[in-house]
Amino acid sequence: MTDHGEPRWLDAEERAAWLSWIAATTLLEAALDRQLQRDAGMPMAYYQILVMLSEAPDRTLRMGELADRTLSSHSRISHAVSRLEERGWVRRETCPGDRRRTFCTLTDEGLAVLAAAAPGHVNEVRKYLFDRLTREQVRQLMEITNEIRAGLTGEFVDPTEGAPAHV
Structure with missing residues (x-):
C-alpha cells in the first residue's frame, strides 16, 4: 500500500513475471507429483517427508520438527x-522423557522405497528445471528463491549448504 492507502499495482513487467512464476511453479509441482505417483505410488508430500527423515540423525525427527521442515501444519x-x-x-514412538512429544522414524522399508523413488524423481527435476538453466541461472535462481524465502520466514538461508543428491 502507498501512503495514501492505494495498492502499489504491478507494472507490466512485474505482472508478466508474476504470472510466469505462478504457471512455472504450478506446472513443475504437478509434473513432479505425477511422476512420483506413477513411478513410486506416492505424492510429493510423502516423498518430502521420507527425504527429511532420511537426512535426520537416526532417521528420526520429532513430529513438530518434521512439520516445520516440510512446511506443513501439525495436523x-x-x-x-x-x-x-x-x-x-x-513408525511413531512416544518420547521417553516427555510423553507429550512423538518421534517419527523412517523404517528400513521406507528407506528402500525412498532409494527406489529418488533416481526417477531427480531425473524429472533435472529434466524440467536444471537442464534448462545455465550454471549462472541456477545461482540466480538460488539467490532469488532464498531472498523470497527469507522475506516469508525471516530466516536466512545459507546458499553454500548443499542439498543431498536424493532431493
Whole structure:
C-alpha cells in the first residue's frame, strides 16, 4: 500500500513475471507429483517427508520438527504420517522423557522405497528445471528463491549448504 492507502499495482513487467512464476511453479509441482505417483505410488508430500527423515540423525525427527521442515501444519503432517505408517514406511514412538512429544522414524522399508523413488524423481527435476538453466541461472535462481524465502520466514538461508543428491 502507498501512503495514501492505494495498492502499489504491478507494472507490466512485474505482472508478466508474476504470472510466469505462478504457471512455472504450478506446472513443475504437478509434473513432479505425477511422476512420483506413477513411478513410486506416492505424492510429493510423502516423498518430502521420507527425504527429511532420511537426512535426520537416526532417521528420526520429532513430529513438530518434521512439520516445520516440510512446511506443513501439525495436523497435515500427522495425517500424512498415519498414511506412511500404514504402509510400513515410518513408525511413531512416544518420547521417553516427555510423553507429550512423538518421534517419527523412517523404517528400513521406507528407506528402500525412498532409494527406489529418488533416481526417477531427480531425473524429472533435472529434466524440467536444471537442464534448462545455465550454471549462472541456477545461482540466480538460488539467490532469488532464498531472498523470497527469507522475506516469508525471516530466516536466512545459507546458499553454500548443499542439498543431498536424493532431493
